[in-house]
Structures are given as structure tokens and as C-alpha cells.
Amino acid sequence: MADELVSDELNTSGVVADEAVGEAGTAIDEELADLKGDEDVGEPVSSLTEPVEADSRSSILDSVLHPDEGQAETLKKLNTKYYEKELRRLQMELVKMQEWVKANGVRVVVIFEGRDAAGKGGVIKRITERLNPRVCRVAALGTATEREKTQWWFQRYVAHLPAAGEMVLFDRSWYNRALVEPVMGFCTEQQYQEFLRTAPEFERMLVRSGIILIKYWFSVSDDEQERRFRARIKDPRKRWKLSPMDLESRSRWVEYSRAKDIMFAHTDIKQAPWYAVNADDKKRARLNCISHLLSIIPYEDLTPEEIELPPRQDNEGYVRPPMDDQTFVPDSY
Numbered sequence: 424m425a426d427e428l429v430s431d432e433l434n435t436s437g438v439v440a441d442e443a444v445g446e447a448g449t450a451i452d453e454e455l456a457d458l459k460g461d462e463d464v465g466e467p468v469s470s471l472t473e474p475v476e477a478d479s480r481s482s483i484l485d486s487v488l489h490p491d492e493g494q495a496e497t498l499k500k501l502n503t504k505y506y507e508k509e510l511r512r513l514q515m516e517l518v519k520m521q522e523w524v525k526a527n528g529v530r531v532v533v534i535f536e537g538r539d540a541a542g543k544g545g546v547i548k549r550i551t552e553r554l555n556p557r558v559c560r561v562a563a564l565g566t567a568t569e570r571e572k573t574q575w576w577f578q579r580y581v582a583h584l585p586a587a588g589e590m591v592l593f594d595r596s597w598y599n600r601a602l603v604e605p606v607m608g609f610c611t612e613q614q615y616q617e618f619l620r621t622a623p624e625f626e627r628m629l630v631r632s633g634i635i636l637i638k639y640w641f642s643v644s645d646d647e648q649e650r651r652f653r654a655r656i657k658d659p660r661k662r663w664k665l666s667p668m669d670l671e672s673r674s675r676w677v678e679y680s681r682a683k684d685i686m687f688a689h690t691d692i693k694q695a696p697w698y699a700v701n702a703d704d705k706k707r708a709r710l711n712c713i714s715h716l717l718s719i720i721p722y723e724d725l726t727p728e729e730i731e732l733p734p735r736q737d738n739e740g741y742v743r744p745p746m747d748d749q750t751f752v753p754d755s756y
Contacts, residue, residue, distance in 0.1 A: 520717060524590055533592045535641065536598050540651040543639075545705055606682050629695075637698070640683070640699045642701055
């Protein structure tokens, strides 16, 4: 059952979406077919100002692309030793991939999106844990400055795109304009609709330039998100993770769902499809995401060769200054 669940979550490409959505009606099928083509995306057909209906096509699309959000099935807890063993193995593969990216001048962009407390940061941490920060870096942009607010929406993100031999992990990205901004009223309806038109072409342009672009959506159920929020509130070390915006998002769960569905409908393109990760189980989500990432980047095994440590240089008359001349950190432990 777990394998089937992972398979369903990872295969949110155009073929799966088109087949399932086709059952919902000819109109939605034709719309998605247009969105997945190479042609320019037409006028967005959905708006956050439209009322949510129980049988809305957004809800149908939601069940196709990430069926377990809000109704996650309880899986057997993953054995910790097995998890750590698999994580070490996958991190070794990440090192090989890093060396391949560096040696071949490859440019990789990975986008991590999802609801608050969905586990995006935990996956990013496990990916970067054993990698060279000069090769693999994280872009987690804060609130835009007043000057940045006057720029083209994608401009400040373009500055963080990788050069040859680099890999950039976006902890949230330009998709803020498709999610938090329209839901919270931080952008106008015109700006929102313009993003839905522009984002697919922007991403096609990145792909045509040679960038490997991968997009992940971390899907978490309502109950699991609430459990994680309460855990953060209880633990003073984690309270910094909860912002007023996170708390506000709880009261706008349905609005976020609608914004997410519209985002998928317009930006799940064949050149850069969305891959949904079932994130109710953090350990499984980390292993599944890293394993999938490795499977779609065509890296070769460039494991660094063993290094022979040379002998230390002789003192040759060197005299170390007195220890009292240096200021040491107190031995508190």
C-alpha cells in the first residue's frame, strides 16, 4: 500500500492529470491539454474570488494531483535504523550527483512548495547535510523590500539562479505570488492573473536555457499540520518557526486549497511538472523525495577518489609563541 501511495503522489505529470481529469468533464480536459502544450498559456480561467462549491472542478483536480491531502492513510511507523541506513545511502548518492553537476557544469534548480509545517525545511536540510555549500546552496528569500516590490516579479529570484556547476534549492519561490499573496491579499487580482500567464513561459525559458528545473509540492493533511503546529507551540526551541502568517493560514485552509489547485492547473507543464510528496510521515517524505530527485537527474558515479594524506612538515626551527599570548574560549564543559 505504501508503494502505491508513493507512486500516486510522484506521478503528477501531464499524462496522469489528463487521464483522471478527463473523467471530470471535457472542458477541464481541454483546458489542461492546452496548458501542457508548448503554446502560450491563455487567459486564466480561475479566480480566488469565485465561490468554492462542493463539486467544483478545483476539488476534482485536487483529488487527482494529491489525493491524500486531508485524508492521509495511517502507515506503519518507519523503523529508525532502516531510515538512517537509507538516508546515509541516499546522501552518498547525492555526493556523487554533486560531483557530476560540478564536473559537467550542470545547472539545477529545485523548488520546494507546500503548506506551512509540511516538512520542506527538513528535506532540504537532509539534502544539503553532506554536500558542499559552494555547489549546493539554499535560497530562502525573506519579505521583499520596498524597492523589490517595484521590480518585475521574477527579478529577485533570477539573481539566485545557478551558474555552471551549481545546484540551488528554493525554500519557497516565485510561487508565493500563486499562494500566500493572493490568499492574504498582498497582490491585486491583475498581478495574480498575470503570474498565472507568465510563470509557465518563464519556466519554459529556464528549461530551454539548459537548467534542470524540478518542482515539489509537499502535501500534508489538516490533522497532521495542526499536530505539528501544537508541537511547535509547546517547544520553545521551535516557536520561531511559527509566524503570524502561519497561524492565519490555518483559518484560510480552503482558500489555500483553491489557490493550490489553480496553481497546479496553470503551471503543471510537461517541461516542468509538479511532483507531489505525501508529507504526513516526515521520514518517508524525506526518503521518497531524495530518491525521486536522484532518479530524474541523469548523474554518473563520480565518487571522489581516495586521498593519501602527506606527511606533516618538520618543525625546522619553528618555535610556537607562549600559550598565554592567545585568548582561549573557556572550558565550560
